[in-house]
Amino acid sequence: MALDLSLYDKVFENRVRLQVMSILVANDEYDFNSLKELLEVTDGNLASNLKTLEKEGYITVEKRFIDRKPNTRYRRTEQGKKAFENHLTALESLIRQQGR
Amino acid sequence: MNQDDLIKEIGHIRSMMEKSSKFISISGLSGILIGLYALLGAALAYIKIDGIQSGLDYQERTIDKSTVTFLILLALAVLAASLLTGIWMAGRKARRIKQSIWNVTSRSLLFALAVPLVTGGIVCIIWVIKGYYMLVASTLLVFYGLALTAGSVYTFKEVRWLGLLEIMLGLLALLLPGYGLWLWAAGFGLLHMIYGFIVYKKYE
Numbered sequence: 001m002a003l004d005l006s007l008y009d010k011v012f013e014n015r016v017r018l019q020v021m022s023i024l025v026a027n028d029e030y031d032f033n034s035l036k037e038l039l040e041v042t043d044g045n046l047a048s049n050l051k052t053l054e055k056e057g058y059i060t061v062e063k064r065f066i067d068r069k070p071n072t073r074y075r076r077t078e079q080g081k082k083a084f085e086n087h088l089t090a091l092e093s094l095i096r097q098q099g100r
Numbered sequence: 101m102n103q104d105d106l107i108k109e110i111g112h113i114r115s116m117m118e119k120s121s122k123f124i125s126i127s128g129l130s131g132i133l134i135g136l137y138a139l140l141g142a143a144l145a146y147i148k149i150d151g152i153q154s155g156l157d158y159q160e161r162t163i164d165k166s167t168v169t170f171l172i173l174l175a176l177a178v179l180a181a182s183l184l185t186g187i188w189m190a191g192r193k194a195r196r197i198k199q200s201i202w203n204v205t206s207r208s209l210l211f212a213l214a215v216p217l218v219t220g221g222i223v224c225i226i227w228v229i230k231g232y233y234m235l236v237a238s239t240l241l242v243f244y245g246l247a248l249t250a251g252s253v254y255t256f257k258e259v260r261w262l263g264l265l266e267i268m269l270g271l272l273a274l275l276l277p278g279y280g281l282w283l284w285a286a287g288f289g290l291l292h293m294i295y296g297f298i299v300y301k302k303y304e
Binding site: 022098 | 102103106107109110112113114116117118119120121200203204
């Protein structure tokens, strides 16, 4: 099989972004604090990576207030899901390539 | 990237997908304890209804008001002890595996469990008010099984099998109301212990 690197997505080279996308593919939506708790990263680190994903059009952001506290929720977009799946395919073919 | 990096990368993906969507802090040991409480409760109920001397065969029973009150209180005591044990041990396990006990997954799990459980509880209250006591054991088993099957999406896949088996026992209890207590003991006691043992062996 030819090595198809066109599917490899540089956006997911960052581990936080890759993990955020994994969570948003497995779940319909997730809020900021739950993401932070699961990933064990700082507010700033998480926020800047979420911003990048949003700019790429991979996730959407929904801000609302629960009991007057801000509650920000994130969802994957179809484009984001597709990109994530492609990236997985690229990783798989890389492994297969090296396994030979 | 070399092979090890790639495999690690995929490991991160897998663990995040799993951790974010499944509540895995349920303790297997608590399953065994809860099973023990249920067996103890069933034994007390058996002694109260039939006396220690009676046989194990199929029986038509008539029970009076005070016995019903005793059985309800007993069932509530077993339920309370089970809930406390389950929550306490889940909290311990959560600390150990660094998962919080109140998060997206536990909320989803609780909601999925609550809908069938509350419905079943209300149905049982209606049975008791109407005097259909013999339907209570089977109704509890069936709705508890439905709750587990619904909740299994958010936790160990073994929970689905536990749920299906509880439903089967409940339906059997509906066919054979005289064996209600025995099937109840098998469902809430024995099955919990077997399930708890399997989860303990496999995940802890």
